[in-house]
Amino acid sequence: MGTDQLLHDGHGRRIADLRVSVTDRCNFRCQYCMPAAGLPWLDREEILSFEEIERVVRVFVELGVEDVRLTGGEPLVRRDFPALVAMLAEVDGIRDLSLTTNGYLLERDAEALARAGIGRVNVSIDSLQRDRFFELTRRDALARVLRGLEAIGAHPEVRPVKVNAVAIRGFTEAEVERFCRFARSTDFQVRFIEFMPLDADRAWTPDSVLAGEELRGMIEAIHPLEELPRGPSSTARVFRFADGQGEIGFVNPVSEPFCAECNRVRLTAEGRLRTCLFSVHETDLREPLRGGADDAELAAIIREAVWRKELKHRVNEPGFRRPARSMSAIGG
Ligand code: SAM
Ligand code: SF4
Helix, strand or coil: CCHHHCCECCCCCECCEEEEECCCCCCCCCCCCCCCCCCCCCCHHHCCCHHHHHHHHHHHHHCCCCEEEEECCCHHHCCCHHHHHHHHHCCCCCCEEEEEECCCCHHHHHHHHHHHCCCEEEEECCCCCHHHHHHHHCCCCHHHHHHHHHHHHCCCCCCCEEEEEEEECCCHHHHHHHHHHHHHHCCCEEEEEECCCCCCCCCCCHHHECCHHHHHHHHHCCCCEEECCCCCCCCEEEEEECCCCCEEEEECCCCCCCHHHCCEEEECCCCEEECCCCCCCCEECHHHHHCCCCHHHHHHHHHHHHHCCCCCCCCCCCCCCCCCCCHHHHCC
16 A cells, blocks of 8 residues: 555544444443443444444554554453454454453453454553452452453463553552562563543542652662663553563653654444544444445545544643543543
8 A cells, every 4th residue: 555545644643553442331440430330331233243343444454554452341341252353363454453451351261362363462450459459440350350361471472461550649659569579570561551531430630640750750769770662653661670570661641642653543332433532523433334335435434534633632731621431431
C-alpha cells in the first residue's frame, strides 16, 4: 500500500493501533472505573458479533493498522472469546495481537488463548495485598488473578506479559515496594498508569493522580534505575533496575501527555469509533456495517472520522469536558 493510502489524521499522525472492546460487561467493579452496582449493560444484539469485529478489523488492517488490542469491559466474560482471538490471528497484516484482562478468568482461558494465537497479554493488578486488592476492585480475587497470571506466563510464546497498576494518590504509595520486589523476582513487567478522569463515580480530581515521576522518585530512593530507550509510539517510560534485576514502567497520560505521538483509535463494543480516550464525539460503524456498506464505504467512513482525531486531550486545561462514557464502556 502506498503511504498516502495509510490511515492518517488531520494533524499528520499515522494511525496504526486499534483497541477493540469486545464487551462492556465486567465481573469486577474497580473503583476507578465502574460503580459498585455496575452499569446498564448493552443488549446482546447491540454488541458487534465476532464476524462484525473481524470485518471492521480487516478494514482497519487494509488501512495500515498493525497493532490490535482486545479489551473491554472484561474481554474474558464474552462467551467463546478465544474463538475471536483465533479469527483475528488469521488476519494478515496484524503484527501485534494483544489482550488486556483483569485476569479473573485467565487460569481457565490461558491455554485456549495461547493456542488461538494471542501475542501478548496485560493483566491489571493494582495491589499485591489481598485486602487492598479487594478494596479497590470490590472483589476478593487477588489469589485467583495471580494464578491466572502464572497460567499465561507458562506459555513462553505469549510475551511480554505485563502487569498494569493504576496509580492513585493515597493508595498506590503503599504498593510500590511490593511491586518492585515482584518486578525484580519475576519476568513480568510492571507498569504504573496514572489515574485518568474516566471513572464512572466521578471521584477523580487532579490531586488523586499519583504522577509517574513522583512514583519513580520513590522507587529510585530505594533502587537506582536506568531509563531504557523509548520505542516509537510507546506510551511507557521504562526503566531497568540498575543492578540488572527486572524492569518497571510508567505510563503518564496526565502529567506527561503523549498525544503528539498518539497512533491509536478505539472501537466500542457496540461498534462506535472513538478517536481519543476523551472523545466527546463518536462515529457509528455498526449501522453501515449492518446496512450493507461494502469495505470501501466502511473505509471511507473510518478515514473521515480519523481525519478529525483530536489534537490532544485537555485533562489539564480549564473547561475540560469529561466524556459521558467511563473507561469500561470505552475500552481502555
Ligand atoms: N477489564 C480489563 C482490565 O481491567 O484489564 C480490560 C478493560 S480495563 C477498562 C483496561 C485498563 O484500563 C485496565 O488496566 C484498567 O486498570 C485501566 N483503567 C480503568 N479505569 C481507569 C482510569 N480511570 N484511569 C486509568 N486507567 C484506568
Ligand atoms: Fe472491569 Fe477492567 Fe474496569 Fe476493573 S478496570 S471494572 S476489571 S473493566
